[in-house]
Amino acid sequence: MSLPEELRNVRPAGPRTLGGAASTWFERHAQTLVGSLGRLARQPLATTLTIAVIGIALALPVALYLVVANARAVTAGLGDTVQLSVYLRLPTTAEQARKVARAIKARDEVGESVLVSPDEGLAEFRALSGIGEALKALAENPLPWVVKLRPAEGRDSAAAVEALAADLRKLPEVELVQADTAWVRRLHAILDALRQIVVLAAAVLALGVLAIVGNTIRLEINGRRAEIEVTKLVGGSDAFVRRPFLYSGFWQGLAGGLLAVALIGVGLAILEAPVARVAAAYGAAFALSGLAAREYLAVIGGGAILGLLGAWLAAAYHLRRIEPRA
């Protein structure tokens, strides 16, 4: 009795040239890549749920980040420093206004100060408010003279500013002192804290994604226990056994990342009109900004990497415990 040529040789199987080895390597990975995709497609409900959870977990910190970034953008023009506006009574002549301005500038508590005439004020208001056309209808300029000032170095504590404002209010030529820009500082402090929270939330939710993918992979490993045992039995290395699960985690993470980007896109589209209405009501030229293309790619890539990592951790842990019985 004889065997065909293919079975007669006891030389170990494998590619013979380096080029052949590389193409085999790619072919093998491509097969596993597509194979793991097919397996996911055969369990549409479980796969969809996992991807949905990953997508939401990734979208949450991104959404929070966008809230902070946009709030920053809105308030950026307001500046960090405290500024007082001293409105003089109407009518005040240019002569009187300059005298008051000099008196204010001479005070120790005052740092730089500038006198704004009604005409300058009107020009600035026109430029910023966007209701220039309506202002043209006015017969005369309704704006008062204004002295804008900043407290001197080291005199800008809330109490000192309040005391300065109270003093200025006592001047006979002064109608109104607006001092409260401290809220901008508070807002910025809150936004800074929120930014820390974004980082923290992103870290926690990333761990969540790892856990989700890890659990999915654990279930998948349990479901394919027989296959894993047989594969190890006929000489499959840990890397070979692990590979399909790594790809599975990769796909789920990638899809989760894409879903997160889609959720953010939909959210921005829904909020765009209301935000524009609010901005218009305040006469502000502000549009909601999303992520840069690079950042969207980072979200997608981050999802894929988390999926891969979660799968790797789960596979390393659970596959070690499956040893073939015979």
Added chain:
Amino acid sequence: MIRFDRVFKRYPNGREALSELSFELATGEMTFLTGHSGAGKSTVLRLIALLERPTRGQVIVNGRNTGSLRSGAIPAFRRQIGVVFQDHRLLDDRPVYDNVALPLAIAGVPRREMDKRVRAALDQVGLLGKERALPLELSAGEQQRVGIARAVITKPPVLIADEPTGNLDPDLALEVMNLFQRFNAVGVTVMVATHDVHLLDRFPVRRIRIEQGRIANPPYVAA
């Protein structure tokens, strides 16, 4: 090719499966491993396939001492050994082709060569044309032959089988045993554990009889 040197094996549950077992198989030799169930036949095969390591003593297969092999080297070691199981251990949700091709997929054999070799292996066990069938659509004898095709497709120098005819009627058992003999005829070292007395008489090959974890007969080669 296979050498057991005063091998002692105790399982974690305390059961002593083998004690002071020594024997040697030359390259290209065929042997029956006999004895009652529980005598230690399966343990011998498990030690050869490195599913277990000896508690004491040495198991040397193909020049490698299994006791001192790193875990990372076990997969490559196992690829040198074809194993056939009584319950064939096929993947029921995969067609015959995938089952037989699994060792080639592990070895990274390109698709074209894989097709050729799977066909050759199936032809050898008389199952050509069954590539797309699922294992459960086949008879017990056919399933066992799929298992054999999988065991030999990487052309291993050693082929071991644990009660491969245990679930088969005499005609099918004979057929399967003939297959082993054909592989042996082209130089594969074959060890078959069986307690099928009728079968033993029809194949005049060396027998190693184990009783209570020891060799019960002086090794001899039948005429």
